[in-house]
Amino acid sequence: MQKAIYINITGKVQGVGFRPFVFNLAKRLGLKGDVWNDSAGVSIRLLMPCDWENFLKSLQSELPPLAKIETIQTMEVPWEGQQPSDFTIKFSQKGEEATDIVADAATCPQCLAEMKDPNNRRYRYPFINCTHCGPRFTIIKEMPYDRPATSMAKFKLCEACAREYHDPTDRRFHAQPVACPECGPAISGIFSPHTNLHTTLKGEKALQQAIKALKLGQIIALKGLGGFHLACLATEDAPIQLLRERKHRPSKPFAVMLPHSDWLSQICADHINLKHATEVLSSTISPITLLEQSATSPLSSLIAPDLHEVGLMLPANPLQTLLLEGVDAPLVMTSGNASGHAPALSNEEALASLSDIADFFLFHNREIVERADDSVLRFDKRGTTEILRRGRGLAPDSFALPQGFPTDQTILAIGGDLKNSFALLHRGRIFTSPHFGDLNQPDVFAQWQKMLEKFPKLYHAKPEILAYDAHPAYLSHQWAQRQKIPALPIYHHHAHLAACLGENHVPLKTEKKFIGLTLDGLGYGKEGNIWGGECFLANYLSFEWLGGLPPVPLLGGDLAAKEPWRNLLAQFNEFVPDWEKYAEANPIKKYPYSVLLKAAKSGINAPLASSCGRLFEAIACALSIAPEKQSYEGEAACCLEAFASAPTNNVHPLKIPLKGNQLDLETFWQNFLDWNAPKAAKAWGFHDALAKGFADLAKHFAEIYQSEIVVLSGGCLHNRLLKERLQHHLAPLKLLIPSQLPAGDGGIAFGQALIALAQTTAS
Ligand SMILES: [Zn+2]
Ligand SMILES: [Zn+2]
Known part of the structure; x- marks a missing residue:
């Protein structure tokens, strides 16, 4: 029997165009064999003899933009079954058995180039996307991730799109949101009710009206990937003043979207590494990046009053690219919510909640199934990233459990009441949700509850244990106690420390001792103490209070x-x-x-x-x-x-x-x-x-x-x-120090999950 090399790859390798990538690479190198998705990642068989080491080298250096490899294992095995004469992709009968859910990704360079090419059939099409970019999590209704299970279901593929979708050599092979002007979503625009203008504009006309409104200093609401944004000119005071008044937001800083990265040199302070900033801003995450402003920055001082830093980002979807190109000036791009409410997701919600704020609405007809706010991060002088909020582009995400933790339990850790995000521990990984924010806002609480039910289902998980904050006044605490599954209360600051241990891969069992410093607003501590400036001796299993600020x-x-x-x-x-x-x-x-x-x-x-x-x-x-x-x-x-x-x-x-x-x-x-x-x-x-x-x-x-x-x-x-x-x-x-997870309460669910698992393992 002929031999084969069996290669198993784990990491972010499903739903990111990994199999067609392997297929095309194997073809190019003249290799025979097959590739398929399995429960832990992707498996490949190559018929021997062959130069599989060279194959692996190319595989790692040419990785698709959204893929990330965690482990590669190789093993020599006999070739079972009929000998291959070619390289093939094997599909399971049940459709895509994806185990990981991919976050939405900013428009890739190839799609941007096509969108700007007058000869391309997707010229100026605001929903252009491919396997390497576009919506993912925000359009998924259920798993497996397949077009009928997304909000793209109502758009029937035209012939040209279908051809691309079924061709493994095409960049749009199995790209579920693939679309074109013939068959895909479209934009429309209406004036706010307070303007008494009742025309509905379609397509390019709607876009041009939005651009015109912005140039006139008006405020527009526009639908994005994971929610609505409110936008206005960022270089003039008057529109921002108006937005602050209408939004009842006197001083909280606004994020700013730049037409392109050339603006950075004008806005940023001298010491900022512009090359690194450009890389971060134009990554697939396309995050809001906090950067220090120069004294001569052209942005209005009303954007971030009394602060040195300003949150900058680049267009993250094709519609934003077209809009920013048209206006050709930086725009305030802030979350489209009325004060004290969750961001609007549907056209109807936007009209109901933003009519007093926006003068014009730029809609589209692709449903946003899940909310994803913009992610926020910064980097220090050494280039080390500090993630402050995980949203579009960074959520959901998954992390391997540190060494020594059992992998057979399913725990849902629901986070705290402020800056909430939650985490699901399942099959030896921790899956983190997007940012929800303040659960005391009733519509945020409703969104959160809905997602708590849906999220485990997406991963085919059934939580056996809930982990929640020990603060009895927290809504999340009370919610956990109403559920019918065993629930473990976790001390706030213990969760903070465990999250940091976890993201730094500290194993469950270690001889090392850790002194913890947790510095924050408030957290419920032992004996009913309210803590916020404390020193602990801590590991995953337990923590002992040592001292801190006097109360x-x-x-x-x-x-x-x-x-x-x-x-x-x-x-x-x-x-x-x-x-x-x-x-x-x-x-x-x-x-x-x-x-x-x-x-x-x-x-x-x-x-x-x-x-x-x-x-x-x-x-x-x-x-x-x-x-x-x-x-x-x-x-x-x-x-x-x-x-x-x-x-x-x-x-x-x-x-x-x-x-x-x-x-x-x-x-x-x-x-x-x-x-x-x-x-x-x-x-x-x-x-x-x-x-x-x-x-x-x-x-x-x-x-x-x-x-x-x-x-x-x-x-x-x-x-x-x-x-x-x-x-x-x-x-x-x-x-x-926390880096990949927020140091604030956005990171505690991760720690809650690890503590709950450590405790159930020990007992
Ligand atoms: Zn693309
Ligand atoms: Zn089409």
Whole structure:
């Protein structure tokens, strides 16, 4: 019997054009054999003798853009069955047995070139796509991923498209959303009801009207891949002011879409590596990338008030490309939702919720089945990526379990209430959902619940265990307790740390000890404590609280997260005996603060919390740079970071010494109030002193427990200055820092899943 080489490949190899790629490569190299999808990836057999090592080399270097290989195993086997005379793709009877779901991908260079070619049949067609690009997750109704199971089902392929779809040598072979002007989706446009213009425009006319409206300074709503966007000119103040008023969004930064990457050199600060920025922006993810602006940036200052960074992106779908080309100027491109609501997905929802905001609507008739907001990330000087939000292009995603975890369990980890995303642990992998946001918004909660039911079905999974946040007031917590499957409560900060251990591939069983620092807003801790600036000894299975910030009352309960002055009052009342004499107390004095203090004394509506986030808000307020009311989470802290400027040689008198296992804020405040220095230097000094204080705490316990590794997590790690100072002061200890998962609450579901699996394995 003749021999064969059997090759098994795992990773993102299904639904990304991998088999036709293998087919064409094998043909080119004159190899005989076959390729098929299996439950774990893709399998290939090559008839021996052949130069299979050369085949593998080409396979890895010429990979299709959306494919990613995790493992390759090879084995010599006898060739079973009839000897092949050629290379073939084997299809299973049940259609595509895809096990992984691919995220939507930005338009590929070939499709862009075709769209710009007047001789191409898809010239200026806003839905051009191929195996390497276009919608995926957002059009899937059920698995297996096949056209009838997507929102493309209603568009019957024309002859020309069908030919491409069935030809393994074509770029559109089995591309489910394949379409053309003859047979595919189309755009239309209407004026907002408040304009009293009742014409409906079709195709190119609708697009031209949208371009005209934008150039006139109007606001348009346009349908994208994973939801609607609101757009207006980004280089002029008036349209942005109008958008802010109509959207009731006074200061939260807007993302900006650029017509092309040439704009980066005008907008970005000198030190930005433009080559790297261009690569990131034009990747298949096409994310919003946070970049520092130059002083001469042509963008309106109303886009990101008081901040240095601005979120930039390039067109992610063909319709956006055509629109931006037509306007030929940067556009604000923000999520198409009314204040306090989820982004609109259907034309009807958009009309109902955005008519007071948009002047013109650019619709299309391909249904958005699932929501996917734009992903957000940034990179540091070394080029290391920090993902802040996983949406279009990055979700769903899947991660292999770290070593030592069993692979036979199915766990649904539902995340927390804020910045929610969830995770499904199944067949030894963790599949992460897109970002949902704040579950306290009823329509977000409804979208989330629907997706929680659908997501496991897409992966043919039946959750055996739910993992959820231990906070009893969380809606997600209450939802989990209503379900009929066993549910495990997971402490918030333990989940943060486990997520970071997991993304850094720390095995389940290890001799190593980990000191964890979790710095964030609030999380429910052991014995009902509200934590947010803590030091732990932690692994997947357990975590032990070691110390952290001293707790102070949240004056007015939830209001403390909205109004920074309440946190300054709490700090002063706790740590500064004669605080009323300082100028820094002025922002407090216009409020009836003594009533609050009295209430706190009697324990009314003033739960204790050791929150790092609230401390940032107090400092911002003391320096008079905090808003009276925060209009978005973390606003005061973002302003404080942007405002900070290093004193000469980084020298300052601020210290937060250790007092037992706590940071001594009494000493800090005395230093802070006595130091006569520019506010920007004080803002910087605070970041540095806080980082030094936490670093000293971590080092203290690292010595006691003979640990050499510190795990950092929590939303405050999105503060670049704080992170940089922590890295500085924690040297020479080894650090584990979130990068692929958000350091904030968007990453905790991943940690919940790992902890739940560790606990069920141990018991
Ligand atoms: Zn393409
Ligand atoms: Zn067609």
